[in-house]
Amino acid sequence: MPLVALTGGIGSGKSTIARRLAEHGAVIVDADAIVRDVQSPGSPVLSRIADAFGAHLIGAGGVLDRAGLGSIVFGDDEARARLNAIVHPAVQRESARRFADAFAADPAAVVVYDVPLLVEARVEDPWDLVVVADAPAPVRARRLVELRGMSVADADARIAAQVSDERRREVADIVIDTSGTLDRTLSQTDALWRRLASSTTSGASDALGSGGR
Incomplete structure (x- = not known):
């Protein structure tokens, strides 16, 4: 395993x-897919991103404007660190859950x-x-x-x-x-x-x- x-x-x-x-x-666990999932409409992570970087980043249907967020944090180490502090813990928890689920389904995976x-x-x-x-x-x-x-x-x-x-x-x-x-x-x-x-x-x-x- x-x-x-x-x-x-x-x-x-x-x-x-x-x-x-x-x-x-x-079994492939995709970190980028997890990032999108934890930033889904209505999620606590998305709410914290809006608080930190501006509600204007939340578009129609509550969807994150990823390009807009990227333009804020790209090349700005401090802004990127703030974003990572919001997103990374949630990604770590979710990835650990998916690892555990995969091994529970097949211990030899x-x-x-x-x-x-x-x-x-x-x-x-x-x-x-x-x-x-x-x-x-x-x-x-x-x-x-x-x-x-x-x-x-x-x-x-x-x-x-x-x-x-x-x-x-x-x-x-x-x-x-x-x-x-x-x-x-x-x-x-x-x-x-x-x-x-x-x-x-x-x-x-x-x-x-x-x-x-």
Whole structure:
């Protein structure tokens, strides 16, 4: 029953790895989806966001204006810290509940937490394995421009606003190099799955080991 954290910078291919692991049978818990859920209309988190950043951020139907909130906190460390103090505890509680539900449904499950902000918020959690999707910043910037339609300046700014690649690699037990072809990324992910699957029969701590941390 390994509990795996999967992280990586924007444009790193982390979602590709998560999809492949799901195809193999992993239970994927998506941190971004949880953030949206805890900020749903009428939620205590949404109310606190409105109090902290302005009721104008709540649009028709009580829905959060995510783009508007992003424009407030992007590039403002103090504002981002205030937002994280509101959102992160709720996300942590909800993710823990989903992990527990997954293992209750199948004690042998491989549960993967797809989490962008692992280093910033969750690195000390009791993960059996930390997996980092890794590609150089210029490669990720090109993907953001070509695949998401961002401007070069916006792509570079988004990457610069995140924690460094070096800090992610420091906490990694496994690094998946996503800078090459899709087939190469999938091959590395398949090898990871074989390691994870073996841990369900031999015990997570023995099969996974302590990695590089």
